[in-house]
Amino acid sequence: MGLDDFMDLDSETKKSYTKSEDDNEESSTQKEVTSKSGPYGYSSFDEYEDTINGTVEQDEELFKYKLPIYPHITLFSAAKPGKRYTRSRDQKKVVCLYHENTQLKSIPRELLMLDTGECERELCIDAISDRVGEDVDPSTSVNLYMFGHTRHIVKMAIGDSMTDNWNLNNIDHVLKSIYNESYTQEFRKRDTVDDKLKSIDHIDEW
Numbered sequence: 001m002g003l004d005d006f007m008d009l010d011s012e013t014k015k016s017y018t019k020s021e022d023d024n025e026e027s028s029t030q031k032e033v034t035s036k037s038g039p040y041g042y043s044s045f046d047e048y049e050d051t052i053n054g055t056v057e058q059d060e061e062l063f064k065y066k067l068p069i070y071p072h073i074t075l076f077s078a079a080k081p082g083k084r085y086t087r088s089r090d091q092k093k094v095v096c097l098y099h100e101n102t103q104l105k106s107i108p109r110e111l112l113m114l115d116t117g118e119c120e121r122e123l124c125i126d127a128i129s130d131r132v133g134e135d136v137d138p139s140t141s142v143n144l145y146m147f148g149h150t151r152h153i154v155k156m157a158i159g160d161s162m163t164d165n166w167n168l169n170n171i172d173h174v175l176k177s178i179y180n181e182s183y184t185q186e187f188r189k190r191d192t193v194d195d196k197l198k199s200i201d202h203i204d205e206w
Contacts, residue, residue, distance in 0.1 A: 037202050037205075038202075038205075039154075039201040039202065040150065040154050040201060040203065041203045041204065041205055041206040042205065042206075043205050051084050052084050052085065052086055052093065053080075053083040053084060053085055054085055054086075055085060055086050055087070055088050056072075056078060056079055056085040056086070056087055056088065056094065056096075056147070057078065057088050058087040058088045058089040058090065059131060060117065060131075062116075062117045063117065064114050064115065064117070065087070065090065065092075066179075067149070067152075068148060068149050068152035068153050068156060068178070069097065069146060069147070069148045069149070069153070070114065070115075070146070070147055070149075071111050071114060071115040071144060071145065071146055071147075072115060072144075072145045072146075072147060073104070073107065073112070073115050073116075073128055073131075073142050073143070073144055073145075074131065074132055074142065074143050074145070075132040075134070075136070075140075075141075075142055075143065076132070076143065077143065078096075078099075078143060078145050079096035079099070079145055079147070080096060080099070081096050081097065081098055081099050082095070082096065083095070083096050084096075084150065085147075092149060092150075092151070093149075093150040093151065094147045094148060094149055094150060095147065095148045095150055095153075096145060096146075096147055097146045097147060097148045098144075098145065098146040099143065099144070099145050099146075100143070100144045101141060101142070101143055101144075102141070102142065102144055103138065103139055103140065103141055103142070104125075104128070104136060104137070104138050104139070104140050104141075104142050105138035105139065107142075107144055109121075111144075112124050115128075116128060125137070125138075128142070151178070151201070152178050154201065154203070155174065155177055155178045155197065155201075156174065156178065158197060158200055158201075158203065159173075159174035159177070159197060162197065173197060174197060177197040
């Protein structure tokens with residue numbers, strides 16, 4: 001269901017997105033493996049850093065920024081799909097996964113709610129209007145972006161490579177590892193070797 005079904009279309013109602021990985025990632029990875037290998041399939045940390053293409057805006061304190069993948073709706077050009085960026089406030093690395101220019105009413109209501117942090121249709125419209133600095137309505141042409149938190153996505157993939165059984169303990173362990181919690185249980189790999197996922201970011205070089 002799109003925005004058409006979410007609001008009364010008869011009533012018309014109304015910052016872009018730049019560098020340094022999160023503290024735990026740098027301290028646990030860079031200090032332990034200084035020049036031996038880089039994160040996420042890169043030969044060195046510097047090589048990975050060279051793939052960062054600038055900064056993306058992060059205006060609000062919203063839960064979506066804690067998720068592995070999240071939307072961002074704006075009138076402006078924010079990023080290019082396939083390029084990595086640093087978020088302006090928390091300095092986390094993200095990758096632009098998707099971009100589409102579409103009318104606001106074509107965006108599913110659930111995505112609009114997640115993007116704005118509001119649940120009422122008028123408040124969602126107001127939040128977008130405040131973000132872009134001008135009035136918008138359901139027929140307004142907007143840019144919908146989907147971003148992925150690089151670390152979160154790779155941690156989930158590494159977790160998948162380590163288990164055949166997503167029981168509650170393994171799910172809990174991966175979530176704690178993704179969010180850098182200070183304690184994590186040992187995680188049993190498929191080959192029966194115990195390892196701590198929280199401190200792992202190395203995969204074979206691509």
